[in-house]
Amino acid sequence: MQAVGVIVEYNPFHNGHKWQIDAAKKRSGCPFVIGVMSGNFVQRGEPAIFDKWKRAEMAIRGGVDLIIELPTVFAVRSAQYFAAGSIRLLHSLGIVSHVCFGAEHADLELLKKIATATSDVNIMNQMHINLHLGNTYASALGQALRKHYNVAENITSSSNNILAIEYLRAIKEFSPALQPIAVTRQISKYNDTTITSSFASATAIRQAIIEYLTVTDKIKLAVPETTSEVLYDLLLQKYGPVTLHNFSSIILAQLRLNNSKQLEKIPGVSEGLHYKIHDSSLLATNIDHLLSLLKSKRYTYTRLQRILIHALLGTTQEQLANFDKEGPLYARILAFNQNGRLLIKKMNQHNTIPVITKTTHYLSSKQRDNNILTPLQQMLSVDTLASDIYSLGIPSSNLNMGAWDFRYPALYIPT
Amino acid sequence: MQAVGVIVEYNPFHNGHKWQIDAAKKRSGCPFVIGVMSGNFVQRGEPAIFDKWKRAEMAIRGGVDLIIELPTVFAVRSAQYFAAGSIRLLHSLGIVSHVCFGAEHADLELLKKIATATSDVNIMNQMHINLHLGNTYASALGQALRKHYNVAENITSSSNNILAIEYLRAIKEFSPALQPIAVTRQISKYNDTTITSSFASATAIRQAIIEYLTVTDKIKLAVPETTSEVLYDLLLQKYGPVTLHNFSSIILAQLRLNNSKQLEKIPGVSEGLHYKIHDSSLLATNIDHLLSLLKSKRYTYTRLQRILIHALLGTTQEQLANFDKEGPLYARILAFNQNGRLLIKKMNQHNTIPVITKTTHYLSSKQRDNNILTPLQQMLSVDTLASDIYSLGIPSSNLNMGAWDFRYPALYIPT
Numbered sequence A, B: 001m002q003a004v005g006v007i008v009e010y011n012p013f014h015n016g017h018k019w020q021i022d023a024a025k026k027r028s029g030c031p032f033v034i035g036v037m038s039g040n041f042v043q044r045g046e047p048a049i050f051d052k053w054k055r056a057e058m059a060i061r062g063g064v065d066l067i068i069e070l071p072t073v074f075a076v077r078s079a080q081y082f083a084a085g086s087i088r089l090l091h092s093l094g095i096v097s098h099v100c101f102g103a104e105h106a107d108l109e110l111l112k113k114i115a116t117a118t119s120d121v122n123i124m125n126q127m128h129i130n131l132h133l134g135n136t137y138a139s140a141l142g143q144a145l146r147k148h149y150n151v152a153e154n155i156t157s158s159s160n161n162i163l164a165i166e167y168l169r170a171i172k173e174f175s176p177a178l179q180p181i182a183v184t185r186q187i188s189k190y191n192d193t194t195i196t197s198s199f200a201s202a203t204a205i206r207q208a209i210i211e212y213l214t215v216t217d218k219i220k221l222a223v224p225e226t227t228s229e230v231l232y233d234l235l236l237q238k239y240g241p242v243t244l245h246n247f248s249s250i251i252l253a254q255l256r257l258n259n260s261k262q263l264e265k266i267p268g269v270s271e272g273l274h275y276k277i278h279d280s281s282l283l284a285t286n287i288d289h290l291l292s293l294l295k296s297k298r299y300t301y302t303r304l305q306r307i308l309i310h311a312l313l314g315t316t317q318e319q320l321a322n323f324d325k326e327g328p329l330y331a332r333i334l335a336f337n338q339n340g341r342l343l344i345k346k347m348n349q350h351n352t353i354p355v356i357t358k359t360t361h362y363l364s365s366k367q368r369d370n371n372i373l374t375p376l377q378q379m380l381s382v383d384t385l386a387s388d389i390y391s392l393g394i395p396s397s398n399l400n401m402g403a404w405d406f407r408y409p410a411l412y413i414p415t
Helices: A015-028 A052-061 A079-093 A108-117 A121-132 A137-149 A153-157 A159-174 A202-212 A217-222 A225-236 A244-257 A273-283 A287-294 A301-313 A317-326 A338-350 A365-370 A375-393 B015-028 B052-061 B079-093 B108-117 B121-132 B137-149 B153-157 B159-174 B202-212 B217-222 B225-236 B244-257 B273-283 B287-294 B301-313 B317-326 B338-350 B365-370 B375-393
Strands: A003-008 A032-038 A066-070 A096-103 A179-184 A331-336 B003-008 B032-038 B066-070 B096-103 B179-184 B331-336
Touching: A003 A015, A003 A079, A015 A032, A015 A096, A015 A179, A032 A052, A032 A079, A032 A338, A052 A066, A052 A225, A052 A331, A066 A079, A066 A338, A079 A096, A079 A159, A079 A317, A079 A331, A096 A159, A108 A137, A108 A153, A108 A159, A108 A179, A121 A137, A137 A153, A137 A159, A153 A159, A159 A179, A202 A217, A217 A225, A244 A273, A244 A287, A244 A301, A244 A375, A244 B244, A244 B375, A273 A287, A273 A301, A273 B365, A287 A301, A301 A375, A317 A375, A331 A338, A365 A375, A365 B273, A375 B244, B003 B015, B003 B079, B015 B032, B015 B096, B015 B179, B032 B052, B032 B079, B032 B338, B052 B066, B052 B225, B052 B331, B066 B079, B066 B338, B079 B096, B079 B159, B079 B317, B079 B331, B096 B159, B108 B137, B108 B153, B108 B159, B108 B179, B121 B137, B137 B153, B137 B159, B153 B159, B159 B179, B202 B217, B217 B225, B244 B273, B244 B287, B244 B301, B244 B375, B273 B287, B273 B301, B287 B301, B301 B375, B317 B375, B331 B338, B365 B375
Parallel strands: A003 A032, A003 A096, A032 A066, A096 A179, B003 B032, B003 B096, B032 B066, B096 B179
Antiparallel strands: A066 A331, B066 B331
């Protein structure tokens, strides 16, 4: 009983995701698909447009058998840590033979060559120099590869290629038996901001949702019918869209209340950025203004947004460093179908990490409050706290209560 | 050169306030009036409906010569500490001979008798018992006075009588030479929620502003023309109304992010309320819901709201206890007219506490960030931080930047 894993955000689930699931099954020969999915906050340093349970529901109805939450402490991170967290989680499940990921250049041999190159001393030295000059990680790596390996620089300029390279590095380190499958992303144009065909980017779909607040014909074109049904209900009930703007004043309040010594502890902050954050938080009238004040060659918007999410959730560099040593300590199930139920049974037999279908079996809000927690509970605390904060950004004020994780068990969705 | 002091919130400045200024001058014989005014957050545990500079402007244009900010650490406090802070501040100015306050029962001899009684061992013991039974301060005092002094219980059931009693106690302790003048509040009905005559409560005026977002005829009836002119501009530019609701998600985020051990340090929290706050913050969808979950016989809405404002600003019980020992350490001028300018000169000659017309002469945002501060700077830090948070609740998003205190010096308003 072997499964193929996909590492996803489904923000929201669209035709390209459905296509990938089919490709993953076909290419791997596995009958089952397990998705490791970011929770309420995603890798680009933003809240997900809809909460994790609703996105998991779309995924199950779209063909995934089981959705497991990637713990927040790995989800809201740069490619390297995001990839390591995801691959280690898939590995710990004990039933995953393949992992399938999309890339702009789905040339597995080239990507593997680049992944290996990142450990080459020449590349590492050159990258060190490039980073020191104020380049972003992607650009520092691209320049170094062109210089020493004659690899076209644009290969590392797309975020999905970078992720693919990091998946391959993580597989080598944590799960050498895991078979990687690279598929070309079915999207007309990367990060296209409008929907132009049935394969549109999630960015374009989110933009349309935010603009029209209903399921337009263009959105219908780009997502499976199962997604558009869920979307329709979610927008009607004002479950979303949840955007970074909805947290503008909460984040500014947090930053203004903290002094730069406290801001220095936020993951991703270095080279004096804490002073700039402190000053900018006083100048800024909203989150976009703040980001424009902080932007520089060294700091991408994505990196800055991740910093703001960490500030919002109160996570510290020290915390994350500890979690990085441990890797994911549980498999938190968000949703599953009939096949997923069988997969859960199998995972429980392997028993490498606990499979959590009900949070309260492992952590209660009272325990979280006590603050005397095992490492597993600490990791789970961040996820549950992330939900408590996320819910404050939901447009319907009836949905702003917290403790969702303590109330809702994994969803069974017959498909 | 003697001045009469008034202790005010001007939230906003209305006909009753104007009447009080005239009465204060007439009754004291002083040619000058100095107002000690709450800053951006007021005694009932709410943001002021408009910021402190705009309210100070209304006051100067309404006949006050000089508006001094009561530091936040005394302004957002129960009657006893609010009164002690105000009286000590007036005393420190060195030029104030009289203090004039409004009360529902402006019978100075009766109020003095009650003020003395609060130090009577019988009353203190009885109050201790009553408080222990879960009564509020006002009700515990009222019951004890009726039992031992045969004073009608309803005298202590109005917040202005309670304040008057506390002013008299503070005068006795900190400024025995200060002459108290009690005047009957010119308001048709206490805490009347609608405007029924030219003397309306500030509550009723605020309610009308919040409901209509413009200066209606009823509002015009209840405020001097100078106020209605300022109000008109403020509402046009969306400077307000600023309400507790505008801080709903910031406060809920703060509470959810803190564990109950941290919540226990909030001023006003006792008898296990921190656990209830922790749990309620997860259940509540907004600030009204939260308050209704926390309400009990012992905790008035006002006390609970003050707790929430302290949580919002991050002030702790320990901090406040230190400030209470010191009393106000500066006279921060918010606005003044020609007479006010003379008063400032006189105060500078007396030189008991520094007179601040420009915050940056005493504290910069960089110094506040460094966190190595003198007691004066610590007190001033809370005021400037209160403004940084307050501005996030201003309806016009163009006005949500912070650091107002570091940008705006005291306003000179020719009258």
